[in-house]
Amino acid sequence: MSRSQDTTSLKRKREDAQQTKTPESVLLSLIKSKGDMGIWKADMKRETNLPEPVVNKALKILQGRNLIKEVVNIKSKGRKHYMAMEFQPSNEVTGGSWYTDGKLDTNYIDVLKESCLRIIKKLKVATTEGISEFITRSRITKNDCTRQQIEEILNSLVLDNEIIEVKSTGLGEYHSIPIGTECYRAAGGMGLGQGVRIGAMASFPCGVCPRLNQCTPDGIISPKTCVYYTTWLDF
Amino acid sequence: MVSQHGVKLAVYLVSSYFGDLVAKVCECLLRKGTLPLRSIIQYTELHERQVRNCLLVLIQHNCVQAFAIEQQGGFGEAPKVITQYMVLFDNIIHHMRFPKFLEIVLEEFGKECQEILEGLLQHGRLSLNQILDRHKGTSSDSEGNCPAKDAVEVCFSRLVHARYVERCPVHEPFLAPPQDETGAKKRGSKSAKVTEELTTEQRALLAAAPMEASRFLVASYADTDDNEQESEENLPSPAVGEKRKQIDSKLDTEVGTKKRKKEILWRANFEEFLRHLRNKACIANVRARFDDGVAIVLNAILEATRCSETKVKIENSVPLLVNSIFEEVIKSEDGRTMTLEHVRAALVELGCDLPSISIDETYSIDLKHIIELAQNEEVESIVLKRYGMEAYRMFRLLSKAGRLLETDKIADTVFVEKKETAKILFMLWKDDYLHLEKIVATGSRQAHFLLWKVNKQTLWGHVLDEMYHAALNLRIRTALEQEQGKEILQLPKDKLVGDLEKRHSRLRKARILLESCLMKLDDAIMLFHDF
Structure with missing residues (x-):
């Protein structure tokens, strides 16, 4: 009994599809065509010329059948984006591997950064592969990091001036690394907590003064009456 | 200009x-x-x-x-x-740098020579006779026993020979x-x-x-x-x-x-003093980045080629044979323990390529690169202090890349949320630290991209001008502090009690702090202007 009903409904559907496509199928094929990028609801409306209630209803049905899913797009978090079930959101949508649920996972990044720095300090000189291997072996993180991720972390440590990028000379500390290989070592003299060396300008009020442009010897803002100087020279 | x-x-x-x-x-x-x-x-x-x-x-x-x-x-x-x-x-x-020049001569040649230089700096130009006359006057005033005329002349010729004094x-x-x-x-x-x-x-x-x-x-x-x-x-x-x-x-x-x-x-001869200060700055920079060994080698090279240099702004040190470098290295007390292997390793760290065949093995150090790194460091530390760690990272990224980069790309590399990144970049741009280019793409949907870059040439000029400004401010403030505390500073020691003593020591501390800042700032000015 039920079987015959099913077949009739299927038949009807096929007939429908041949005559006029249902909003659901139109939307589904549109969403699928966008692949791992997904599509915004308003764009669907524009591209299919369907009225809003119809789109809403169809999306609900499709979601109920587990054919599509809602994803957060990093570029416009407020807008609802949809993607076919078969696809994993691309990096462009999620913001990359460092984002979870549309937010930058700073905790995870910080843990990785600190571990990398510690490893480099311990090994003195290390290549990306060496560090990556060390991290997998010691199971610092729950999920595995790709080599790409480690490289990004190391890159950011270089920007922080915590480590420096060098080429192996094959001599001394570098003996285990082939000559010419890119490797990293801790920046000399400045470790954790010590931070970056402060330059000449940055070590007194004028160097960091937001009003330096308006400052003149006898003006309203002047080194003679400067409050920053007064607090600086108050022993 | x-x-x-x-x-x-x-x-x-x-x-x-x-x-x-x-x-x-x-x-x-x-x-x-x-x-x-x-x-x-x-x-x-x-x-x-x-x-x-x-x-x-x-x-x-x-x-x-x-x-x-x-x-x-x-x-x-x-x-x-x-x-x-x-x-x-x-x-x-x-x-402004005379105290530094005097210090150099004192270190290298001692008190006698320093006095001669002091006279030259005070009077601008002097003949040898005037130098001798002046020396007679000053030394008999202070000690009573004036050194022989010959001794002064020897000192003088040592200064000339070291090129610290010129016609x-x-x-x-x-x-x-x-x-x-x-x-x-x-x-x-x-x-x-x-x-x-x-x-x-x-x-x-x-x-x-x-x-x-x-x-x-x-x-x-x-x-x-x-x-x-x-x-x-x-x-x-x-x-x-x-x-x-x-x-x-x-x-x-x-x-x-x-x-x-x-x-x-x-x-x-200001040029020679500046060269000396440039070498000192380069060696200090190298020592901070690598280790003492590298610094010793660089020092040896610069010391050995001192007479062959012709101007302050040179891009590379004068080429030198590896044996001459080694000879110079082991002359110094700290370098005595170094081996040839050590020296070669240090040369590689200084950016030299080891030749495959070691005939006529000569090396020349890229001084311009060292100076550039020091300049970057100075500007970066200003960015860090004024705009924070994230801005510092972004600035370093752009300064290293040396080309235009897009906002999202920057955000990804420095691990900062995209909106926040844009905010910080705009702040840097507003204060002339970055150069901005907008690109409007007219595709299926209009999109505009913001591209950022560090324009070193204009920025360095801007930074140098700010340094001059800051140096002027330091001097003005120093003069003001001295002027205000004139009465206290002139008081005899036994009258300095209680509150007066406190104010006196504050004035002294303030002067030391202001002047040491000015000297450090002057190093940075030289880094951007003279080296």
Whole structure:
């Protein structure tokens, strides 16, 4: 009994599809065509010329059948984006591997950064592969990091001036690394907590003064009456 | 062109050393460029005598160089030779660095030599006799036993030999008009080619400089006037000769009696001091980045090639054989434990490539690169202090990339949320630290991208100007603190009790802090301007 009903409904559907496509199928094929990028609801409306209630209803049905899913797009978090079930959101949508649920996972990044720095300090000189291997072996993180991720972390440590990028000379500390290989070592003299060396300008009020442009010897803002100087020279 | 605050700082310095009148003349020259006497009088609205005296002071202290130039006469008139005065901005700023110069000489040659240099710095230019006279005066005042004249002369020749003291340039060299082919050809075709690209000011400086052979020549008394002869060669027309004599006699009133007219005048060679400071800065930078070994090797190389360098702004050190480097390294106490292998490793760290065949193994260090790194470090630390860690990371990324980067790309690399990234970048852009380009893409959907870049050339100029400004502020504040605390500072020690003592020690601390900051800042100014 039920079987015959099913077949009739299927038949009807096929007939429908041949005559006029249902909003659901139109939307589904549109969403699928966008692949791992997904599509915004308003764009669907524009591209299919369907009225809003119809789109809403169809999306609900499709979601109920587990054919599509809602994803957060990093570029416009407020807008609802949809993607076919078969696809994993691309990096462009999620913001990359460092984002979870549309937010930058700073905790995870910080843990990785600190571990990398510690490893480099311990090994003195290390290549990306060496560090990556060390991290997998010691199971610092729950999920595995790709080599790409480690490289990004190391890159950011270089920007922080915590480590420096060098080429192996094959001599001394570098003996285990082939000559010419890119490797990293801790920046000399400045470790954790010590931070970056402060330059000449940055070590007194004028160097960091937001009003330096308006400052003149006898003006309203002047080194003679400067409050920053007064607090600086108050022993 | 000197930046706005550079001019202000120079004028302030001149005014504090030589008074307001001299500063006024100096400012006129700094702002309007090289001028003849007539125009200076016109612009400053001072009396001719005053302007003349001010110029003499400035010339005496090596802040102004005069030169004669032939000017096309009006219709039917013969060409005229006029004397132009150009201000030497760098030499004015060097006045701020005299304590450093004295320190260098004290370290290298001891107290005696330092006193000689002190005299030269105080008076600008002196003849050997004047140096001897001065020495007699000062040492008999303080100790009572004056060292033998010979000893002073030995000290003096040591200074000259080390190139810290040089002969003064010609008072007023004559420049042939640039369009005059024959004039240029006289100096030989090779130098004519060089002079074509130079400005009048640069040509004048070249013409005034004593010949390399005689620049550091301590001559016996017999041939003292060869400097004068040189200038005579440079001055073909009798009219110019007369003018020069005028200047000479003017100078003599300042310097001393007519008897000394033929004596050679000596002055401190700022160039050599700057080279010394540049080497020191490079070595300190290398030591901080690598280790002592690398610093020792660099020091040895710079020490060994000291005499072969010709100017301060060199890109690479003079090529040196590895054996000579090693020899120099083991001369120093710290380098004695180093092996040749060590030295080679240090050279590689300094950016040299080891040759595959070791015949004629010579090395030259990329000093420009070291200076650039030090400059980057300075600007980065300003960014860090003013805008925070995230901005620092972004700035470093852009400065390293040296090309345009898109906002999202920057955000990904520095691990900052995209919106936040844009905010920080805009802040940096607003204060001229970044260059921004907008790209509007007209595809299916309109999108615009923001691309950012560090434009080092303009930014470095901007930073240098801010440094001059900050240096001026430090000096003004130092003067103010001293002025305000004058009464307390003049009190005898036994009266300093309780509150007075506290204020006295505060004043002392403030002065030390302000002055040490100024000295450090001056290092940074040299890094951006002179090295």
